[in-house]
Amino acid sequence: MRSLRSHIPNTKPFSQISTYCHARRFVSTMAPTLPPDRRPLVISGPSGVGKGTLMGRLFESHPDTFTLSVSHTTRAPRPGEAHGVDYFYVQKAEFEDLIAADRFVEHAQFGSNCYGTSKATIEEQTSKGKVVVLDIEMEGVKQIRKSSIDARFVFVKPPSFEALEQRLRGRGTEDESSVTKRLDQAKKELEYADIPGVHDIIIVNDNLDAAYKELEDYVYRSIV
Numbered sequence: 002m003r004s005l006r007s008h009i010p011n012t013k014p015f016s017q018i019s020t021y022c023h024a025r026r027f028v029s030t031m032a033p034t035l036p037p038d039r040r041p042l043v044i045s046g047p048s049g050v051g052k053g054t055l056m057g058r059l060f061e062s063h064p065d066t067f068t069l070s071v072s073h074t075t076r077a078p079r080p081g082e083a084h085g086v087d088y089f090y091v092q093k094a095e096f097e098d099l100i101a102a103d104r105f106v107e108h109a110q111f112g113s114n115c116y117g118t119s120k121a122t123i124e125e126q127t128s129k130g131k132v133v134v135l136d137i138e139m140e141g142v143k144q145i146r147k148s149s150i151d152a153r154f155v156f157v158k159p160p161s162f163e164a165l166e167q168r169l170r171g172r173g174t175e176d177e178s179s180v181t182k183r184l185d186q187a188k189k190e191l192e193y194a195d196i197p198g199v200h201d202i203i204i205v206n207d208n209l210d211a212a213y214k215e216l217e218d219y220v221y222r223s224i225v
């Protein structure tokens with residue numbers, strides 16, 4: 002599950018993720034469950050740590066409760082991607098107008114393409130009773146922390162740097178230069194996450210079942 006999420010190019014559109022599609026098929030059979038705290042959930046962590054895997058489980062287990070925030074982008078849609086599902090595709094001028102009007106909680110440029118999360122998207126889904134999940138990289142986390150959006154911040158950490166490298170390579174989605182770039186960026190993300198108070202919870206994704214349980218327990222715990 003990699004697309005609007007961390008805004009990192011060369012990733013798979015969310016609409017093509019099997020866990021999500023699987024989750025959608027179970028919509029009518031699952032009992033609705035609502036977390037007491039409905040603030041948007043910002044999930045960050047280095048590429049390859051397992052954010053998508055954990056989020057996929059959350060969507061699958063609670064299909065009516067959570068919704069993934071759909072980002073705006075100036076890049077062209079890839080085959081199989083849909084406007085409003087994978088991204089909101091806009092021209093550069095429109096994107097710049099949205100920045101000028103302070104319509105994004107966070108935005109960033111990767112290569113020649115711009116990506117951003119609009120406040121309206123979050124507000125609209127929240128008003129429908131959904132818990133909005135944002136998969137955001139470090140700079141986005143910093144921007145959201147400064148914004149007016151009151152969110153919960155979850156950081157997913159690998160058990161070791163070596164394990165992260167193995168997962169990234171094992172996933173088979175990245176070429177060597179992309180793996181190197183992601184690992185360099187991972188060091189920065191891990192350093193940032195060491196700053197006390199930046200995240201509300203840090204989950205070490207070692208055993209997947211245990212990490213998911215920790216995430217779910219946190220999401221569903223009573224408001225403190």
Ligand SMILES: Nc1ncnc2c1ncn2[C@@H]1O[C@H](COP(=O)(O)OP(=O)(O)OP(=O)(O)O)[C@@H](O)[C@H]1O
Nearest residue numbers: 003048049050051052053054168172206207208209
């Ligand atoms: N606890 C775990 N133990 C072993 N492998 C795992 C674990 N969690 C996830 N993985 C595997 O690690 C790889 C990376 O996971 P995933 O794609 O979910 O990472 P991500 O954080 O979403 O990455 P990106 O930010 O690049 O999208 C996948 O192949 C996934 O199956």
